[in-house]
Amino acid sequence: MSHKTLLRTGPLWRGGTSPYGPLGLPDADGLALPSGFTGRVVARSGHKVAGLTWHAAPDGGACFPDGAGWIYVSNSELPLLGGASALRFRPDGTIGDAYRILSGTDLNCAGGATPWHTWLSCELGDRGRVFECDPYGARAARPRLSMGRFRHEAAACDTERHVIYMTEDEPDGCFYRFRPGDWGDLTEGTLEVLCAAGRWEAVPSPAALFTAARHQVDDARHFDGGDGCHYAGGVCYFTTKGDTALWAYDTQSATLDRLCEGVRAITAAPSGDLYVARETTEIDVITPDRAVTPFLRLEGHAGAELTGLAFSPGGERLYLSARRGRTEGRTFEVAGPFRA
Template sequence: MALSRRDILQLMFLAGGGAALAACGGGSSSSGGEETPRDPGDGGGTPTPTPEPPAPARELPLRAGPLANIGPLVDSGVDGVLVPEGFALRRVATAGRQPVSKLPLFLWHSLPDGGAVFSQADGGWVYVSNSEFVPGGVGALRFGADGELLDAYPILSNTRINCAGGATPWGTWLSCEEVEDGQVYECDPVGTPRQAQSHPALGRFKHEAAAVDLATSSVFMTEDEGDGRLYRFRSAGRVSAVNGAPGLDLDNGVLQVLEVEGFENGAYMEDLAGARALRRVTWVDVQSPDEPQSRVRARIEESTGQGAPGTRFKGGEGIWIQYWPEGERDTVTGFEHPLRAVVFFACKGDNRVHALDVDNDLIEVVFDNEQLISAGEDAFDDVDNLVVSPMGDVVVAEDGEAMRLMVMVPNQPARILLQVPGGGSELTGPAFTADGSRLYFSSQRGPAGLLGLPLGRTYELTVPAAFRAV
């Protein structure tokens, strides 16, 4: 019988407790030590056991979603892509070509990357997609309530290498530049490039992705550097966003980096077993937040001979937040707050996925290559974009040769949701519709456009109802 990490830790705890009890002679001592307290009402006979406080949680009480139950893959009939039986696939856009015939001047962008879906009042939705190209920018696909592709248009232009980003609770898209002095741009999914706004207060670094927690007025951001950090921007208040909805003030606040207890000032959690254990974190204000952070780190290290603030994360990639509503929040034993919000983020340098408990300031590695290898699966090949489905499934995209979308199952081997043959590309931009019925993604360098150049293809995966039940 396969044991999860939780089972192993529980067995270790019970074994340790038994050894400690034996060493104490079963709770009493014959060497003159203190006697066990007795109940004054029992005539001096049976000792009253002292209840032990519950041991603090050793991992977060995460749960798998319905996609953990998918079966083997079959040919979808579209570009050789493999999907589970009962799922359907269609190609919705090809780089260098017009997605819909009524817009002859708009061509779908090259190298599609991070994306998100935004519901619309008429029952339809918009899928936005970054362009990791020079120039960068963001394109949008407008779908009707029946899934028909109605329109396609740009919402950001004249930027540089827009990698991933993040959707905001107030309905805008944060598009991130992956360059040394990169910025974050806020876009309206149904707006125009002219309406987009940059937010320098979110820091200048190789931005990868972003996730917003409205309850704590926080924007969490990853950095795609080998010595990158995990950032948090604490907003100073609320303002009107680019789409007119009330949102966070992204121009005034404090930029911080995360430090894992025991791994401060540039230290790296080398030991995987130790990284899997729950650890406390703190947040430290960034120095010179208006300067490129890689240069700031180098200057601090040179002038002090010590590492710059922040735990090191190797190549931060996708980031997304999973929420639990009141009444469904599990207790994190030994800590103050029930589980409300967890930030999942991936790092391609060591192929780890981390889970950060926002309210309790706790972190652990929840997925890694050892789990796949021990289960007989091929190891991850550069984990990248990440999304959490409306049903609670954590899905991670993969670059390189294997080219898979993987469903993460907490502390167990992952499941393969789909695979694109051929390798040499990246799976990017996974994003679900609000009802979980459709998942959009791209093969960033799939054959496309003029002469079949590898510029990218964007797809829609239809998820059967049986895999959308929570």
């Protein structure tokens, strides 16, 4: 998927005209969407979908091409039983299969897709690992220990610089990048941490037992609970849950800007529009001209967190989950005239 996002420095502004118009009345599932868009629930925690019992606590997700169809992968943020599952969609949008791609791991929160069509599932535990998973279900998942042992949240691949950016969910967490020895092979490489003035320094011992990675480089920058992460158009966007901030790291100028507050999850559409999940059960669209307008509101799910935002490979469908606690969760699909 090629992104045209050019959202870098400067203030955002809320208001103006949405590219899709105002929200309509909520449907039977509580989704309020612009005219021309429809939504449906594709999976519910604890319920069967294509023979698989869908996992609790759905979190980070991504889509992958599958012939004329596609696959949506979703993490499970459960302790000890986390892992990840996949939904395989036929070209007409019906679900053809559902299966596990990772099992027996701990608190799989977010992650990220690679350009070679694997899913990086990140563990949130104190010594969490990154597992590289096959969304097609043909190969076993493998831990990538060179990417560090810490409270991993999300990952985003920069195909121009051949690095993977990662966030860390600690009150003094860091923003990292992993530079593999060979792009496409994550077995070995160098873990680096963002420091002052946009510099990157290598973490001496990414899997150390006694000195956490975030404390190994004196000049490292620290953030209040790294959360979502997405790379598009030369910018790595990430959020921090402690202060609900949306940040933009411009890879060309090596500058970091704080764009706004009140954001938890983020993805991008082929148009260059960013879609951000708020602390509430709402999703806003941020256009390249920096206008922020409502796109979706989920009613009747008070206290839920919206997670796992991801577009299908063609950009015609948006997937997301609404999770409440460690048990209840619904995974939605929104289809409609998204901008190309």
